[in-house]
Amino acid sequence: MAKIVVNGENQDVQLPLTVAGLIKLNNVLQPEMVSVQVNEEFVDRTEFDTLQLKENDSVDFLYFMGGGC
Amino acid sequence: MYDFTEEELLRYSRHILLQDVGVEGQEKINNAKVLVVGAGGLGAPVSLYLAAAGVGTIGIIDGDVVDLSNLQRQVIHFTKDVDTPKVLSAKEKMLAINPNIKVNAIQDLLMADNALDIIKEYDFIVDGTDNFPVKFLINDACVMAGKPFSHGGILRFEGQTFTHVPGSACYRCLFGAPPPPNAVPTCSQAGVLGAIAGMLGTIQAAETLKYITGVGELLTNKLLTFNAKTMDFRKINTRHNSHCKLCGDNPTITELVDYEQATCDLKKH
Numbered sequence: 001m002a003k004i005v006v007n008g009e010n011q012d013v014q015l016p017l018t019v020a021g022l023i024k025l026n027n028v029l030q031p032e033m034v035s036v037q038v039n040e041e042f043v044d045r046t047e048f049d050t051l052q053l054k055e056n057d058s059v060d061f062l063y064f065m066g067g068g069c
Numbered sequence: 070m071y072d073f074t075e076e077e078l079l080r081y082s083r084h085i086l087l088q089d090v091g092v093e094g095q096e097k098i099n100n101a102k103v104l105v106v107g108a109g110g111l112g113a114p115v116s117l118y119l120a121a122a123g124v125g126t127i128g129i130i131d132g133d134v135v136d137l138s139n140l141q142r143q144v145i146h147f148t149k150d151v152d153t154p155k156v157l158s159a160k161e162k163m164l165a166i167n168p169n170i171k172v173n174a175i176q177d178l179l180m181a182d183n184a185l186d187i188i189k190e191y192d193f194i195v196d197g198t199d200n201f202p203v204k205f206l207i208n209d210a211c212v213m214a215g216k217p218f219s220h221g222g223i224l225r226f227e228g229q230t231f232t233h234v235p236g237s238a239c240y241r242c243l244f245g246a247p248p249p250p251n252a253v254p255t256c257s258q259a260g261v262l263g264a265i266a267g268m269l270g271t272i273q274a275a276e277t278l279k280y281i282t283g284v285g286e287l288l289t290n291k292l293l294t295f296n297a298k299t300m301d302f303r304k305i306n307t308r309h310n311s312h313c314k315l316c317g318d319n320p321t322i323t324e325l326v327d328y329e330q331a332t333c334d335l336k337k338h
Contacts, residue, residue, distance in 0.1 A: 008303055033253055035244050042242070042310045060305050062292060064248055065222030065229045067256035068266075069109035069139075069199030 005058040015055070020048040028061060035062040071096040077169060081123055094282040095123065101281045102126040104191040106179055106207055108133075108155035110256070110266030111221045111273060112197035113145035118274035120163035120170055124281070127163060128191055130175040131155045142263030179203055181325035184210040193280050194218040195273050199255055201247035202328035208233070208240035209325055212316050217280055219273040219288075224254065226262050226297045228269035230288060231307070232276045237289040242310035242317075247328050265297055 001012040006026060013025065019038065023031045036043045037060040043051055053059070073092070078085070081095045101124050105112045108131040119127055135143075135150045135158055143155075150158040156174035163172050179187065179198075188194055188210055196207045196218060204220065211218040217234040233239050251258075272293070279285050290309070295302045315322045 030252070033248050037305070037307065040306050040308060042307075042312070044312060045245075062243055062305065062307075063229075064201070064244060064253045065224045065227065066201045066204065066248075066253055067199055067223040067259075067261055068107055068111040068197050068204075068221055069143075069256055 002055040004053055004056065007060055013053070015053065017053045018049055019043055019051045019053065019059075022053060022059060023048065023061075026061070033064055036060070037062065071099045073099075077123070080167075080169075084122065089284040090282055094284065097281050097283075098278065099123050099125045101193070102128070102191045103277055103281075104128040104130065104188055104194045105197055106130055106194065106203065107197035107199065108143075108145065108159040109139065109197060109199055110142045110223065110261065110263070111270040112159070112195070113143045114267050114270030115195050115197055115274045115277070116159050116163055117145055117166065118271060119277060120167045120172070122274075122278055123167060124170060124277075126171045126173065126191075128173040128175060128187070129156050129159050129163075130177060130179055130187065131159075132176060132178040142261065142266040144267070179206060181206060181327045184325055185214055188214055188216055191216070193277055195277060196220050197270065197273070199257070201253070204240060205247050205328060206325060209315055209322060212239050212241075213325070219276045221269050221273050223261055223265050223269050224256060225259055226265060227295065228265055228272075228297075229292055229294045230269055230272055230276070231290075231292045232280070232288040234280075234287065234289055236309070238307045238309050239313065239316050241315045241322075242313040243292065243307055245314070250329055262297060268295070268297065 002015045028034050039058050084090045084095050085092055103124050105116050108129050133155050135146045135153050135155055137151050145162045146158045154176050156176045160172045160174040215235045219232050221230045290307050292305045311318045
């Protein structure tokens, strides 16, 4: 098992694991709508399927929030 | 140099007492011009606090009238204001709190063809809108015009905000492009706890006053998110995205566009 940090919290995952795999593992609703940062760098959506995560990576899922009224 | 009257010295005494603000900071506030886009859940607390703080000129733009369903959270509008244009209702309350300020009530929608013209008059812009097309329009117009702004979004029990100044991460750095209409629910579809609007709106008002006075550290290159169910607050470090289509290395967005939005959102805010 490898430790990565997801939205500030430790998660034990099995490597190899892609960004797309982590999205699935975290049951992200509407994966096509989430923005992802790995170690504070934005990941292009086209790289979700190929970018491999490493031990101690820090991943942030950013969600759209459109309300205000 | 702003010439404070006795009344103003007393009115703003709790600001002036703050070592970081003082008379000089209050003078900056009195000379500042802020545009609030949207007189709704976020625009209400933002406008009230900025008016109370003495922001010299406050522009407020919204094309809507007050609806009974707004009153659960849009605390600047009262029951008697139902069916009144929101900007007129908001202007009345702002001037009632502080008759020393000037309020520009703009009863219109912010669109690609008027955005740059409207924002150019102001020092800082606050996004208090309820839909993605206008959130992206505010972002694009502000980045193009080199204006700082505060982004705000709320939904259900959650909120998010960041502050942009020229050179820092913009909304497109974080989210690219608006989601397709109806792909992400809005408050009018999914609901929102009224007090969340107050929580996020007052953060935006504080950021505005921090920007004006130069006090503290802004939420630039940071996305602040919170979930009121657990009262977890989190600051996510972000940075300028070199792939950003607006402010990245090879920008492809060079003019403003009006994105399509779900028609149900246009009606009942």
